[in-house]
Amino acid sequence: MPRNDTAGFADTDGPGASPPGPAGPGRxxxxxxxxxxxxAFRPGEEALRLTELSRRTGLPKATVHRLAEQLVGLGLLQRAPVGFGLGIGLFELGELVPVKLRLREAALPFLQDLYEATHETIHLAVRDGLDVVYADRIRGHTGIDTPARVGGRLPLTCTGVGKVLLAWSGQELIDEVLAQPLPRLTAHSVTDPGRLADELARIRRCGVGYDRQEAAPGLSCVASPVLVHGRIVAALSISVPAHQAPPARLAPAVRTASLALSRVLSRAGPRR
Amino acid sequence: MPRNDTAGFADTDGPGASPPGPAGPGRxxxxxxxxxxxxAFRPGEEALRLTELSRRTGLPKATVHRLAEQLVGLGLLQRAPVGFGLGIGLFELGELVPVKLRLREAALPFLQDLYEATHETIHLAVRDGLDVVYADRIRGHTGIDTPARVGGRLPLTCTGVGKVLLAWSGQELIDEVLAQPLPRLTAHSVTDPGRLADELARIRRCGVGYDRQEAAPGLSCVASPVLVHGRIVAALSISVPAHQAPPARLAPAVRTASLALSRVLSRAGPRR
Known part of the structure; x- marks a missing residue:
């Protein structure tokens, strides 16, 4: 199982960004x-100059230039008016990853239902190590903006989907998380291990978990697990402004969608 | 501008799959x-054995094994019960590509509106060379399935979004397309250059383009351009079963959404 040693945001450093390949000649x-x-690219950056790429990677400018030209040839970078940007070939490759392709295809109609029923912001997330990775996000004109970007990460313990994913991931992982300092994204993030353990037990009993401004100020959410033959594969959530009616009123909606998606995925046979 | 020399489907070979990097030591x-x-992976493949990876890449098994282990270390592959599958790190990288991040964020509420108004399958597409690449796709329980996968490609001339993208891409590109044999995906694909030229002129006049079972039997669509300061950046479409009412009835809907998205993107200032 891949593990991630980053406790907080890790947008530019994936789980395997630094460790050397076991058989390859290191970095x-x-x-x-x-x-x-x-x-080296961060979300929203259209292009970076050679100098900046060199600074971020710690590689000499000549090396960066040679590498960038090769990556352009491979379609993974493209030349920009100034410097280089990520290329469409990289987007195409990323879309082949099964987490996206299979789960999203099955989940999308249920995410659409939730959006249509609530007009709030809807997320689909999976676990990778100690992080949540967002697989999809639906947002209309009026839904609240959230720190969850598709393909982005947040710590498991600071989000509703994350706590739900953790609650069903087995005692071994829970013990591992509780043994470490818990990350704090806001003043409301749960950092007391005892309180988190109680909350995970409650989530398993109720089938829903909450985030009460624990990932971002002003943002609450309610989340529910997607289970295939009892094994957790994803979580769904509805995010709302914290000053509105409490997200508990939306618990039956997200629970209904997650049960329906779980049923559809289980019917398709055990995955792996 | 990147060009793609594949005339048909090219799911596993991106635009730069084969040509050697200009400055790198070739393949x-x-x-x-x-x-x-x-x-080497195709859409929907969860894992491939070393033997199959070796066959598809033409690389010796020992080389494939060493490379795969290194890619696991980098998070781009993951070990599967048998062989290797694409890793979540690749999905994360792909989501950083601006075509996805910027355009999709701005377009999503308008795609949601179209879905809610029609409950049909909605696409957002961009041009890459002589292909359409699908940037997003929204589909509910009842919408028709289409050959358009997010991150997948189809020839410009066989799809509604493609013809719309071509119609606004300038006479030079149109001439280049018309000078080549036109790809045929179904018996309805337009393969006569004169007929296609007329159709492109009509699309520019009307602001909408149609696909009448030209990409897949039984599937029709109506598409409209997203223009930023007169420059085409994307196209939207609504797909319906061909046996239903003609897609012309949905032309005002897709035109309305594309005009609204064009306005929002143009207000954000010239892109690049």
Whole structure:
């Protein structure tokens, strides 16, 4: 199982950004350096100059230039008016990853139902190590903006989907999380291990979990697990402004959608 | 501008899959081989055995094994019960590509409106070379299934979004397309250059384009351009079963959404 040693946001450093490949020649070879160059980009950045790429990667400018030209040839970077940007070939490759393709295809109609019923912001998330990774996000004109970007990460313990994913991931992982300092994204993030343990037990009993401004100020959410033959594969959530009616009123909606999606996925046979 | 020399489906071979990087040592180095390994996967494949990876890439098994282990270390592959599958780190990287991040964020509320108003399947697409690449797709329980996968490609001339993208891409590109044999995905695909030229002129006049079972039997669609300061950046479409009422009845809906999205994107200032 992949583990992530980053406790907080890790937008530009994926789970395997730094550790050397077990059989490869460490960080040194051209594949490692190429991936490091791609990971230098942050969300929303259209292009970076060679100087900035060199600074972020710690690679000499001449190396960055040679690598970037090769990545352009491979379709993973593209030339920008100034410098280089990520290329459409990288987007195409990313869309082939099964987490996205399979789960999203099955989940999308249920996410649409939730959006249509509530007009709030809807998330679909999976666990990777000690993080939540957002697989999909639906938002209309009026739904609240959230720190959850598709493909982005947040700590498991600071989000509704994360606590739900953790609650069903087995005692071993829960013990591992509780043994470490709990990350704090806001003043409301749960950082007391005893309180978190109680909350995880309550989530397993009720089938829903809450985030009460624990990931971002002003933002609450209610989340529910997607289970395939008893194994958790994802979580759904509805996010609302914290000053509105409490998200508990939306618990039956998210629970209904997660039960329906769980049923559809279980019918398709055990995954793996 | 990147060009794609594949006339038909090109799911596993992106625009730059084969050509050697201009400055790199051709197909030979470990970065090229690593990308070739990632591109060996096809949509929906959870895992591939070493033997199959070796067959598809033309690389010796020992090389594939060493590369795969390194890609696991980088988070771009993951070990499967048998063989290797694409890793979540690749999904994360792909989501950083601006085509996805910026356009999709702005477009999503308008796609949601179209879905809610029609309950049909909605697409957002961009042009890459002579192909359409699908940036997003919304589908409920009842919407028709389409050959358009997010991150997948279809020829410009066989789809509603593609013809719309082509119609506004300038006479130079139109001439280039018309000078080549036109791809045929179904018996209805337009393969006569004169007929296609007339249709592109009509699309520019009307602001909407149609696909009448030209990409897949039984599937029709109506599409409209997203223009930022007169420059085309994307196209929206609504897909319906061909046996239903003609998609013309949905032309005002898709036109309305594309005009609204164009306005929002133009207000945000010239992109690049």
């Amino acid at each position: 040194g070879n051209v594949l490692d350096r190429g991936v490091r160059l791609l990971r | 030979g180095n470990v970065l090229d081989r690593g990308v070739r390994l990632l591109r």
